[in-house]
Amino acid sequence: MKEDNHMEALTIKEIAEAVAGTILTGDGNMQITNVSTNSKKLEAGSLFVPIIGEKVDAHDFIPDAFENGARACFTSRHKEVTKDMNQAMVYICVKDTLEALQALGTYYRNKFNIPIIGITGSVGKTTTKEMVAAALETRYKVLKTEGNMNSQVGLPLMMLRLDSSYDIAVIEMGMSEFGEMAKLTNIAQPEAAVVTNIGVSHIGQLKTRENIRKEKLNIINSFQPGSALFVNGNDDLLSEIYTESKALQTRKDAAGNSAEEKDKEYSQNFGTIDLSSETLEKFYQSKVVGFGIEDTCDYRAENIKTSEGKTYFTLRKTKAQNATDGDGEEIVLQVLGIHNVYNALVALAVSELYHIPVSVAKEGLYNYQPIAMRGQIKEINQIRIIDDSYNASPDSMKSGIQVLLEMENISRRIAILADILELGELSYQCHYDVGTYIAEQKIDEVVTIGKEAAYIAKGVQDKNSGIVTHSFSSNQEAIQYLEGQLKAGDGILVKGSRSMRTDEIVKAFIE
Template structure:
C-alpha cells in the first residue's frame, strides 16, 4: 500500500496532532509485534489489553504514524492522528483505500466452508488472473480492513472472506470491501446464540450485497434449503451452483478414489471432467463455486479446472495424515453441526478399518446446543461410525445421540484432549481411520499432535 499521513487522516476524519502530513505509509498493523519501517500502527482496545500502551514501542521499531483515541495533543516527530474510535477509523481508511482499485472484488461468506471456498475461488481465478486473497481467516471487523491494505496495482482480482457473528457486522464489512460479486456457501446454525434464528443469519449474510451495482452477481449454493428459497428473488442477479438439476453450474457422476473426488461439471453450454484432490460432497460444492466465479470473470474453465487439480487443504481443515498404518483426518480448526456431518461423511468414505470420530464441544449454539450435539450423534451412528470419543461436557450429548440409535456402540467420554489422545492410542490399530474435530476453543489439534 501507499498513502500519505494526510490522506489517512482525511479518510478517517481524524485530526493530525503532530508530524508531517506528507509522510508515506506503506503498511498498516494492529499488532505491535509486527512493525516494519513506514507502518501505521492502529492500537485496538481489547478485553484485556489497551494497545495504546505500545505506541512508543512501535515508533522505536520503525512505525511512522499511529492512530489514537486517547490523546488530544502531542509533540513528536512521528505522526499522531486523533480519532474517535481506532477500530472504526481503521475500517474507514480501508474502505477509502479499496476504492482506488477497479478490479473485480469477490466476497465469500456462509456458515460453513468460507475459508476453503475462498481458497478454491482464488485458485480457479488464478488460471488467468493475478489474485489477492484473504490470508488465513482474516475475515472480521479488523481482519478484513487489514486484508484490504494487501491489494496492489499488480492484482487483477481480489477474493475476500467475510465473516460475521452478530447483527450489523456484515453491513459494515460490505461497506469496507464493496464486493462486485459474492458467494454464499450455506446457512447453518453457527453463531445462532447471538442471531437466534437461521432466517436472521440469512438476512444478515445477505447484507454482503449492500454495495452491489447493476452488473453484480450473487453466487448461491442451490443444495442449501434456505438459499434455494431465494430462487426468483427480484433485484439481484443470482447464479446457482450445486447438484440440483436446475443449478447453472452443477456436479454429476460424483465418485471418490483414494484421497480425491471426481465429477462431471455441467456448465452453461459445456461439460468437463474434474479431479479434485479433496474428499466430501461439500468440497465438490466449494469447487463448483470457484468454477462458477472463474467462468463469469472470463477465466477459461479448462484453466480453472487445471488449477483446482493442484488444490491442497489448509492446516487443520481435513488434512489427511498417515502414521503407523493409521489414517488421521485432521479437521480440528473449528466445528459446527453442518461441518461435523460433512466430516463424518468423509470419515465413513473409508473402509479399511474402524472408523473413529473424536468430537469435541461445538460452541456458540445457545439454546440449540443440547439438541445440536444429540443430532450429531444420531447422524454419526446412522452414517456408520464405529466408535465415538467425545471431549468436553457439551459433547457428552453426542454419545446420547449415538446410543439412541445403537445402544451397544463403542463410546468414550473424555474430560480433556490429553485423556482423548490416551484413549485413542489404546483403541486404534493398523488400518483404522480417525477423525478429529471440535470448536477452535477446544484446541483439538493437540490430539492430532499427540497422534503424529
C-alpha cells in the same frame, strides 16, 4: 505470519483526511507502507492501530509499537499533545480507532478498480475461498484472504494488502452479530458474492437461521446492476432465494419494458423471505446463480464418485449458463467430501464469470490442496488422520464424517469431536443431532471432548448402542486414551471449535 500489510505508500496527511483524524504531532508528508494492529510485529514504515478490546486496550502498547519500528499511530486516548507522547513520532487523533481502521481500509480499497469476490456462509468460507482462488489463478494474479482476516478488524487490514499488481481479489467475509456484514460490505464493496450455506454458527447471537440469512445477504449491498450472487441450491434457505430470483425474472420478462416500474411492486410481494430494504433493492438488479446437485441448479454435479482419495464428477449446466461450453466436462479433485464438490462447482461458475473456460479452471481445482487444519489428511504409522481441527459447526462436523466414510482401505473409523461453541440455547439439541446423524453411519467409535460434545455421544448411544463412545473433559485425557487404542488401519477425524484446540490431539500423534 506477519500481520503487517504491504501496501502502496500513503502520506500521513492523506491518511488523516481519509479517517477524519487530526495530526497531533509529526510530519504530515511522512509515508506509511504498512498497517498493523500488533505492536510486536511491525515493519519499518508502519502505522500502528491500537484496538480497544473487551479485556485489553492496545493504546497501552503505543510506546512498544514505536520501539518496534512504527512511524505513526492512531489514538483516541490523546486529544491534544501531552507529556507522555514521543514528539518525534506521528500521532493521529481519531474518534474511534476501529472505525478509523475501517475508514482507511475503505479509502484504500477505492484506489483500485479491481473486482472483488466476497465469500460468506456459515460453513466452508475458507475452503471455498481457496478453491475459487485456485481456479482464478489459472489466468489472474489473485489476492486472497490470509488466515482468519475476515472480521471487522481483519477485513480492512486485508484491503490494505491490495496493490496495482493484482487482477482480482477473493475476500472472505465473516459475521457473528447483527449489522456486521453491512459494515464489511461497505469496506470491501464486492461486485460478486458467494453464499455457501446458512447453518447455525453464531445462532446464539442471531437467534434464527432466517436472521443469519438476512444478515449474510447484506453482502450484496454494494452491487451494481447485473452483479452476480452465487448461492448453494442444496441449502434450504438459499434455495428459496434462488427460486424467488427465477420467479422474479419470469415476472420481469413478462412485464417487458415496464420492468423497472414493477420493481417496487415485486419488493412488496417477496413472499416469506425477510431481507433488509437495501438488500432487496440490490436483489432485484442482480443475477442469481445456483450451484449444487439439484436438477434446478445452473451449475450441478452428476455421477459423483470417489476413488483412491480423489473425487470425480460430471459438470452439467443449464442453457442460461451457456451449456455448450463446459457442459459434460469431467472434473477431478484431489480431496473428498460432497462439500468440496459444491466448492468446485461455484469455483467453476465464478471463473466463467471472469472469462476462464471450464477446461482451464478445472486444472486449478485439480491442483488444489487443503490448507493446515482444514481437512488435511495425514498419515503416521499407517493411521490416517483427517486434521479438520481449525473450527467446527454442526454442519461441518457432518461433512467431516462424510469424508471419514469416503476414505478407502480403513479398518476402523473413529470420530474425535470436541465442543461446538456459540450455539446458545440450541447447543444441547445441535450436539445431540450430530450424534443421531453419526448413529446412522458406518462409524466404529466416537470420542468426545468437553461438556457439550458429550451430548453427541448421548445422541449416538440413544440411536445406536453398537457404536463405541467415550467422553472426556480434556484433550490430554483423550490423548492418553487414544495412545493405547489407535492401531494400523485406523482412520480418524479430529474436529472441534477453535478454542477447544483439537489440533493438540493431531500434534500428539504426528509430531
